[in-house]
Amino acid sequence: QHDLAKRQMSNFGGMITFQVDDPQSMAAQLAERLRIVHYAFSLGHQRSIVVLLDTAEMMKSTYQLKGEQLQSYRAFAGDGIFRLSIGLEATGDLIQDLDQALRA
Incomplete structure (x- = not known):
């Protein structure tokens, strides 16, 4: 979808x-x-922010999907997805912080 985004936008968001x-x-x-x-x-x-969007919690509180809709969402999100919103910090600092935090 990157080619489509380049045609539609002059600037990209950081999500x-x-x-x-x-x-x-x-x-x-x-x-x-x-x-x-x-x-x-x-x-x-x-500031840059990351959070887990837990599928089970979201189904209880927000979406309340059932049946085929829930199956479709779970096929995409599994047990949850992390949302990372990039802020104004230096790129190198963000990469280093995420690299050290994500390592096992």
Whole structure:
């Protein structure tokens, strides 16, 4: 979809999603290890923020999908996806912080 985005936008946003095998464990690891990126549930901030969007929790509170809709969502998100919103910090600092925090 990158080619489409380049045709439609002159600037790109800084929102990234990613998945891991054990999202709950990774969420705890990120909350403990991150020094520059903040582990928080928020948007619209100048600082970089990452948070786990847990599928089970989202189904209880927000979406409440059932049947085929839930199966389709789970096929995409599994047990959850992390949302990373990039802020105004130096690129190298963010890369270094995420690299050290994500390592096993």
